[in-house]
Amino acid sequence: xxxxxxxxxxxxxxxxxxxxxxxxxxxxxxxxxxxxxxxxxxxxxxxxxxxxxxxxxxxxxxxxxxxxxxxxxxxxxxxxxxxxxxxxxxxxxxxxxxxxxxxxxxxxxxxxxxxxxxxxxxxxxxxxxxxxxxxxxxxxxxxxxxxxxxxxxxxxxxxxxxxxxxxxxxxxxxxxxxxxxxxxxxxxxxxxxxxxxxxxxxxxxxxxxxxxxxxxxxxxxxxxxxxxxxxxxxxxxxxxxxxxxxxxxxxxxxxxxxxxxxxxxxxxxxxxxxxxxxxxxxxxxxxxxxxxxxxxxxxxxxxxxxxxxxxxxxxx
Amino acid sequence: xxxxxxxxxxxxxxxxxxxxxxxxxxxxxxxxxxxxxxxxxxxxxxxxxxxxxxxxxxxxxxxxxxxxxxxxxxxxxxxxxxxxxxxxxxxxxxxxxxxxxxxxxxxxxxxxxxxxxxxxxxxxxxxxxxxxxxxxxxxxxxxxxxxxxxxxxxxxxxxxxxxxxxxxxxxxxxxxxxxxxxxxxxxxxxxxxxxxxxxxxxxxxxxxxxxxxxxxxxxxxxxxxxxxxxxxxxxxxxxxxxxxxxxxxxxxxxxxxxxxxxxxxxxxxxxxxxxxxxxxxxxxxxxxxxxxxxxxxxxxxxxxxxxxxxxxxxxx
Numbered sequence: 001x002x003x004x005x006x007x008x009x010x011x012x013x014x015x016x017x018x019x020x021x022x023x024x025x026x027x028x029x030x031x032x033x034x035x036x037x038x039x040x041x042x043x044x045x046x047x048x049x050x051x052x053x054x055x056x057x058x059x060x061x062x063x064x065x066x067x068x069x070x071x072x073x074x075x076x077x078x079x080x081x082x083x084x085x086x087x088x089x090x091x092x093x094x095x096x097x098x099x100x101x102x103x104x105x106x107x108x109x110x111x112x113x114x115x116x117x118x119x120x121x122x123x124x125x126x127x128x129x130x131x132x133x134x135x136x137x138x139x140x141x142x143x144x145x146x147x148x149x150x151x152x153x154x155x156x157x158x159x160x161x162x163x164x165x166x167x168x169x170x171x172x173x174x175x176x177x178x179x180x181x182x183x184x185x186x187x188x189x190x191x192x193x194x195x196x197x198x199x200x201x202x203x204x205x206x207x208x209x210x211x212x213x214x215x216x217x218x219x220x221x222x223x224x225x226x227x228x229x230x231x232x233x234x235x236x237x238x239x240x241x242x243x244x245x246x247x248x249x250x251x252x253x254x255x256x257x258x259x260x261x262x263x264x265x266x267x268x269x270x271x272x273x274x275x276x277x278x279x280x281x282x283x284x285x286x287x288x289x290x291x292x293x294x295x296x297x298x299x300x301x302x303x304x305x306x307x308x309x310x311x312x313x314x315x316x
Numbered sequence: 317x318x319x320x321x322x323x324x325x326x327x328x329x330x331x332x333x334x335x336x337x338x339x340x341x342x343x344x345x346x347x348x349x350x351x352x353x354x355x356x357x358x359x360x361x362x363x364x365x366x367x368x369x370x371x372x373x374x375x376x377x378x379x380x381x382x383x384x385x386x387x388x389x390x391x392x393x394x395x396x397x398x399x400x401x402x403x404x405x406x407x408x409x410x411x412x413x414x415x416x417x418x419x420x421x422x423x424x425x426x427x428x429x430x431x432x433x434x435x436x437x438x439x440x441x442x443x444x445x446x447x448x449x450x451x452x453x454x455x456x457x458x459x460x461x462x463x464x465x466x467x468x469x470x471x472x473x474x475x476x477x478x479x480x481x482x483x484x485x486x487x488x489x490x491x492x493x494x495x496x497x498x499x500x501x502x503x504x505x506x507x508x509x510x511x512x513x514x515x516x517x518x519x520x521x522x523x524x525x526x527x528x529x530x531x532x533x534x535x536x537x538x539x540x541x542x543x544x545x546x547x548x549x550x551x552x553x554x555x556x557x558x559x560x561x562x563x564x565x566x567x568x569x570x571x572x573x574x575x576x577x578x579x580x581x582x583x584x585x586x587x588x589x590x591x592x593x594x595x596x597x598x599x600x601x602x603x604x605x606x607x608x609x610x611x612x613x614x615x616x617x618x619x620x621x622x623x624x625x626x627x628x629x630x631x632x
Contacts, residue, residue: 030611037608122612250606257602257612262589264616269585273578286573290566292353295346296438296573300580 001032007131009104015127016074016106019120022267030123036130038253040072043236044154044179046140051162052186056223056232057139063229064135065102072104072128072136076121076150104128119263121153122256153256155249156181156239158232161200163192177203180216182235188220188228214242273303281306317348323447325420331443332390332422335436338583346439352446354569356388359552360470360495362456367478368502372539372548373455379545380451381418388420388444388452392437392466420444435579437469438572469572471565472555474498474548477516479508493519496532498551504536504544530558589619597622 003011018025043060047053057073064071108124121138128136140150159180183204185196200218209215217235221228243249276282285302288294319327334341359376363369373389380387424440437454444452456466475496499520501512516534525531533551537544559565592598601618604610 027611027613030613034605034611035608038606119612253606254599254602257605257615258598260612261598261601261605261615261619264612265589265619266582266586268616268620269589270582273581273585282574282577283570285577286570289350289573289577290354290569292351295343295350296435296576296580297343297346299573299577300584303577303581304584 001029001130004127004131007101009101012104012127012131013106016108016124019123019127020108022120026123033123033126033130036126039129040125040133040136041156041236041240042125042136042138042154044138044140044150044157045160046150046157047160047186048162051160052223053139053160056160056184056186056221056229057137059223059226059229060137060232061103062226063233065100067233069134070102070132072125072131072133073106073139074121074124074128074136075105075107075139104131104133119260119267121150122260125153153259155243155252156236158182158184158236161185161196162187163190163196181214181239182232183216183218184228184232185218185220186223189222193220212246214239276303276306317345317446320443320447323417325417328420328443328447329422332424332440335439335443336424338436342439349439349442349446352442355445356441356449356452357472357552357556358441358452358454358470360454360456360466360473361476362466362473363476363502364478367476368539369455369476372476372500372502372537372545373453375539375542375545376453376548377419378542379549381416383549385450386418386448388441388447388449389422389455390437390440390444390452391421391423391455420447420449435576435583437466438576441469469575471559471568472497472552474500474552477501477512478503479506479512497530497555498548499532499534500544500548501534501536502539505538509536528562530555592619592622 001011001015004015015029018029045053045057045060054075057075061071061073106124108120125136125138138150138154157179159182161183163185183200185193185200187193197218197220204216204218217238219228219231219235221232223229240249243252281303285294285299289296289299317327317331320331331345334345361369361373361376370391373391377387377389422440424436441452441454454466454470473495475498477499479501499516501509501516503509513534513536520532520534533554535544535547535551537548539545556565559568597619601610601615605612605615
């Protein structure tokens, strides 16, 4: 813990692995990290495969480092049952920053964590905050509901699009419009960038927005040539100023804490169900349901009755 | 209910909407449907966007109808917060069967269902079984973990691939290899079909398989020209015979019932947490966590202590 606070990359990596596994030790770690909560600006970055998330993250890290800021990157893959590193080939590009002691980069999946990434990610962010990161980029791989949830754990969420990928419809489907604070059309030098720009502006215009509410800007970038990166940083700074000026940041962070607490509580309840389902109770109930002798709701009620009769470690 | 059993499409649609919403009435419906459990062959079909799932489903329905079998189709979109119909433009093609009283087609999302699709899908399948369907096709849109879980609720799961989409890696990432009983390379007339065939055969060869275990066949099809559909039906029949011969079908259905019961039980626990979080308890805890005065694990323990003190409807 002391080594991680000192910024030792191996100590930081070990703590994040601990968070990823999500064992009982986490409760203790959580207590040690509580005081570090909220130190960093947390930026979410999400978008479909192929829009250039890694390249954009890479350039954002470069620009933030040039401004002298310590940066952490969490690349999160909710759908992967593996640790991210082995599959995410393009993560190799992040090696640009491998020797920079002011950058921590880590892939993370939810394979072991009972509370899922909604509980694991804020804890991993806290580890990076304890290690001295001033900005933490949370990059999610994919466009599903899970990715949107993870991205929305940030203070500011960037949604990355690319021309001609039907992203506008995908974004609507996945509920991305609701969580995006900044849209970036990457590969903006390609055909179709204008159409994507119009699509997404049209979708934004459809959303109802009260006076004083943030209207997400739509930026253009070509991350592979480092074009448009300064505009993104400017939009991030503007959104942060708005969050503070309108007293929204505190509320967002409290909402995030509500989600996190609820996820941890649910994980504990789930663990109790799992403990009961280790018994003979569930297989017998399942056999009746499969045979049509019992319905799943009645079976669940019986299971919960058994659960309530077991020892309850959380009862005061 | 009587009308749905009589095969009235509107009554069936209403019951599936009820399942999708997932309200308290479901417990009663579940009791009424229990006896219909297990009547149909349940076929899962999953694959990335663009591989031709709808076209393939459409042709499978046509072939099954030609063989005189009553068919139900559930098109499931785990990531969509909307009902499927509005977004899924290609569902229009299913209109081929719109006037056939032997076919029920329905899009479904998990927007309201507390237990998620893992609990909603088997109940919707039961509705279709009660309406007299002999085969139910469950088609999932997407390639994430949620889609895999839904597809694995079937007796037999088809994974659809297309040439040149990097599907093999996607399949490995999403854990599809573990749940696939039949692989189909659609659009097999395109360049790259042989490479995809080799990739997926290579991935299958890597998996450990005991003697007597099912080895998934890899088929080729061009669904848009109705080519290869008979081969798929033959593979489905062969897999079904294997399931029965090796006494695997009963076990699979019991495992499914275990998942379903657990999901319903978790949904009830989640509802209890939600009932508590309506109180002032959670916001106060969240404020402390956001300020770093408390860690989320201690907060969750306090929340669960409050939960245990509330009235418990499942306690006998």
